[in-house]
């Protein structure tokens with residue numbers, strides 16, 4: 077019999093989501109305005125302890141709006157974490173900015189404050205003032221925001237916080253999504269909560285959010301006819317998708333608990349194996365454990381990451397490599413990079429394990445059997 081596939085991070089939705097969609101239909105609020113859009117924006121802003129939110133069709137669209145709100149244009153310099161998904165940095169390229177990539181550090185796998193400082197010092201010497209720093213909380217682990225914000229402040233550069241993977245994570249009890257001048261979230265199908273596709277921009281600055289709203293709805297001037305002084309986009313989230321988001325946000329805490337349990341399951345099983353490193357939470361850090369990831373020392377474990385992936389694949393279990401850093405991407409081969417190659421090593425030796433909040437005991441049994449075989453657990 078063909079086995080059901082265990083996915084890396086599938087959507088996890090319930091009845092209330094379906095009821096809300098029906099409500100959107102039955103009230104005919106199916107376009108980009110409506111009560112669910114308003115409520116989702118209010119709820120998301122509140123959850124992230126921000127004044128306002130603008131919900132859009134993707135996290136990438138939210139970053140694009142952040143780039144536009146900050147007035148970033150051709151030739152401007154933007155510093156971006158190298159180890160991330162390309163959605164973090166594509167919008168700066170849409171606006172023809174010059175991207176400089178910053179390495180990771182080992183404690184959180186996120187932007188290294190020392191490399192950030194090196195890049196900013198070099199920019200200063202060359203009389204370049206970067207327009208933004210894009211920092212990411214990968215796999216749910218908060219970046220070293222205290223240090224990064226203090227450096228950004230010192231050099232007077234705005235921070236765009238990419239919290240696409242970190243809704244529900246906290247640093248010293250402050251939620252991810254509350255740290256940047258502008259912060260973004262993703263509700264893509266693989267995220268901890270989803271609207272099928274979607275994203276949000278959150279901020280404490282009402283002018284930033286009102287500009288984002290304006291740009292996200294084709295930059296229509298306030299006139300009795302269609303007049304445009306700026307180029308805008310059709311980015312706003314529909315009321316149908318926002319209705320899913322409203323229900324998903326209610327179960328977010330449960331999803332965090334379940335994903336943290338997944339991490340514990342893997343940790344208990346593998347903690348004594350020599351050559352496996354987990355991403356521990358430093359003091360004051362709380363990760364939503366969006367994905368559980370391991371670093372594999374091939375020499376000590378006697379098996380490569382690619383071989384582990386194909387072993388799982390035989391069992392219809394999806395695993396993935398870590399993000400390939402942006403400075404290693406062919407498309408960015410001419411961009412500057414600051415760091416010592418921590419992110420190169422993470423990419424070469426890292427693996428993401430199935431981490432969905434709807435993985436059940438049967439799935440865990442299949443995963444455990446496979447891991448027991450791969451690592452010869454007695």
Ligand SMILES: Cc1ncc(COP(=O)(O)O)c(C=O)c1O
Pocket residue numbers: 133134135136137160161163164212238240241261262263264274275
């Ligand atoms: C770190 C990060 N940034 C940005 C994005 C872009 O979000 P979206 O897929 O909603 O456009 C994603 C994921 O999809 C992501 O993981």
